[in-house]
Amino acid sequence: MLTICKRLFAVLFFIVAGFSAFASEEHAEAAHGEKKGFNASEVIFGHIGDNHDWHFFDWNGHPVSMPLPVIVYHPQKGLSVFSSARFHHGHESYEGYALNEKNKIVSEDGVAIKDFSITKNVTSMLISVILLLLIMTSVAKKYKKNGAMKAPSGFQNALEPVIVFVRDEVAKPNLGHKYMRYMPLLLTVFFFIWINNLLGLLPGGANFTGNIAVTAALSLISFIVIVFSGNKHFWGHLFNPPGVPFGIKLLLVPIEIISLFIKPIALMIRLFANILAGHIIILSVISMIFIFGALNAYAGWGFVPVSLAFAIFMFFLELLVAAIQAFIFTNLTAVFIGQAIEEAHHHDHEHEEYHAKHPITGQGYNVSEQEIIA
Amino acid sequence: MDLLIPDLGLFFWTLLAFLVVLFILKKFAWGPIVKALQERESGIADSIAAAEKVKAEMQQMQAQNESLLIQAREERTQMLKEAKETKDRIINEAKEQAKTEANKILEDTRLQIERQKMAAMTEVKNEIGNLAVEVAEKILRKQLAGQEAQQGFVQMLADEIKLN
Numbered sequence: 290m291l292t293i294c295k296r297l298f299a300v301l302f303f304i305v306a307g308f309s310a311f312a313s314e315e316h317a318e319a320a321h322g323e324k325k326g327f328n329a330s331e332v333i334f335g336h337i338g339d340n341h342d343w344h345f346f347d348w349n350g351h352p353v354s355m356p357l358p359v360i361v362y363h364p365q366k367g368l369s370v371f372s373s374a375r376f377h378h379g380h381e382s383y384e385g386y387a388l389n390e391k392n393k394i395v396s397e398d399g400v401a402i403k404d405f406s407i408t409k410n411v412t413s414m415l416i417s418v419i420l421l422l423l424i425m426t427s428v429a430k431k432y433k434k435n436g437a438m439k440a441p442s443g444f445q446n447a448l449e450p451v452i453v454f455v456r457d458e459v460a461k462p463n464l465g466h467k468y469m470r471y472m473p474l475l476l477t478v479f480f481f482i483w484i485n486n487l488l489g490l491l492p493g494g495a496n497f498t499g500n501i502a503v504t505a506a507l508s509l510i511s512f513i514v515i516v517f518s519g520n521k522h523f524w525g526h527l528f529n530p531p532g533v534p535f536g537i538k539l540l541l542v543p544i545e546i547i548s549l550f551i552k553p554i555a556l557m558i559r560l561f562a563n564i565l566a567g568h569i570i571i572l573s574v575i576s577m578i579f580i581f582g583a584l585n586a587y588a589g590w591g592f593v594p595v596s597l598a599f600a601i602f603m604f605f606l607e608l609l610v611a612a613i614q615a616f617i618f619t620n621l622t623a624v625f626i627g628q629a630i631e632e633a634h635h636h637d638h639e640h641e642e643y644h645a646k647h648p649i650t651g652q653g654y655n656v657s658e659q660e661i662i663a
Numbered sequence: 664m665d666l667l668i669p670d671l672g673l674f675f676w677t678l679l680a681f682l683v684v685l686f687i688l689k690k691f692a693w694g695p696i697v698k699a700l701q702e703r704e705s706g707i708a709d710s711i712a713a714a715e716k717v718k719a720e721m722q723q724m725q726a727q728n729e730s731l732l733i734q735a736r737e738e739r740t741q742m743l744k745e746a747k748e749t750k751d752r753i754i755n756e757a758k759e760q761a762k763t764e765a766n767k768i769l770e771d772t773r774l775q776i777e778r779q780k781m782a783a784m785t786e787v788k789n790e791i792g793n794l795a796v797e798v799a800e801k802i803l804r805k806q807l808a809g810q811e812a813q814q815g816f817v818q819m820l821a822d823e824i825k826l827n
Contacts, residue, residue: 425692437702502669
């Protein structure tokens with residue numbers, strides 16, 4: 290395995306070193322014809338952003354894409370619904386709306402509009418939702434039909450370990466005996482994120498979970514659940530930590546309140562950044578072929594195996610990341626809910642003594658919490 | 664920086680879709696699945712516990728059977744021993760009894776024979792005595808028909824007595 294890796298790197302260095310000479314020659318030529326060059330950042334950002342049509346590929350310079358419904362709300366004109374095909378890929382405006390250079394719909398009269406369009410990401414999500422509902426209800430039907438005591442079969446068999454994993458490794462250790470209340474939420478979060486991560490990996494797929502609006506919505510749900518399941522013990526420790534001197538309380542309480550909001554924000558950014566980074570890396574590695582191809586056709590073809598090897602490696606890594614990120618989001622949601630529903634333990638009556646004797650341990654607890662967020 | 668600004672539309676649709684999925688799946692999928700899993704687990708645990716219980720019961724029964732068997736065997740041996748003893752005793756007793764009985768019978772018989780022999784002897788003696796008397800009487804009557812014969816006989820008798 291090590292020798293293969295070494296060889297791979299040797300080939301890579303050979304190719305990079307070999308073609309750097311070509312590159313410097315071609316550079317002068319590229320300066321003349323700027324259009325000829327391949328704009329990788331445009332391709333990459335075009336993919337990872339949201340779009341009003343689902344672009345598959347270009348054919349003879351014409352984009353082949355599926356138009357999607359546009360739903361905009363104008364404060365004066367009200368709601369308008371039309372197909373994104375009316376924009377003719379941003380070349381024309383329709384009913385006073387046009388696409389700007391960032392692919393966003395703007396009103397030509399300059400009024401701020403609300404855009405509720407079914408974009409590429411929303412379409413991808415709807416597909417995932419249909420898949421999720423079909424898969425899960427069919428599996429549930431099997432459980433109902435076969436009864437509890439029959440061994441699982443087919444897709445039921447594939448999903449059961451995952452469901453049991455979420456229950457035994459995520460819900461039970463973090464939520465204790467109240468875990469049954471939160472199982473539907475945790476399972477839905479896990480499978481929703483997972484299936485969308487996987488759909489995003491398909492060629493031509495949308496960068497759904499790598500969009501901050503999506504992760505913001507998901508973490509908002511986590512935040513609401515955390516806040517609404519917080520018990521007296523939780524709020525008491527948040528706003529009035531027992532056994533802490535008044536001066537430290539002035540410092541500690543704001544930090545605790547900020548940490549309450551940081552938790553869902555960390556959830557939001559972690560998922561968004563991980564998936565976004567994966568998409569960017571895969572696209573960059575693929576784009577390398579065309580970057581080298583724009584310099585020299587031989588260089589482009591020569592880079593294909595290297596690029597493919599990296600892309601395949603990244604795809605496998607992203608398959609792992611898809612599951613891991615879904616697990617982390619679910620697990621941290623469970624951890625935060627667990628903190629919110631934690632009952633006052635019997636150590637509560639010795640709390641004051643505990644803090645009086647070891648003021649450092651209170652700090653240590655906060656540090657570990659920060660580590661969890663990080 | 665565009666990437667870090669959430670779109671309202673996508674945010675709204677995601678929130679809506681997620682909540683719809685959550686409620687549908689909660690009602691139609693997670694409920695039955697989690698319940699079935701729990702039922703299966705408790706069913707398996709119950710089955711194992713029941714099997715364990717049956718096993719323990721079986722073991723207990725086996726031990727009981729074994730002890731019963733040992734007891735039965737002991738009883739049988741005891742009974743056989745007792746029977747043998749009883750048999751021996753009965754045989755011995757019977758032998759003893761038979762022996763004494765036989766001895767008694769023999770004794771009785773001997774006594775009876777003795778007695779009868781004695782009686783017969785006496786009778787024979789008496790008969791012989793009578794016969795002798797009769798014969799003697801007849802002889803005497805015939806011989807002693809005359810006076811002088813009688814006298815002569817008496818004389819002879821008297822002589823004989825002297826000789827004895």
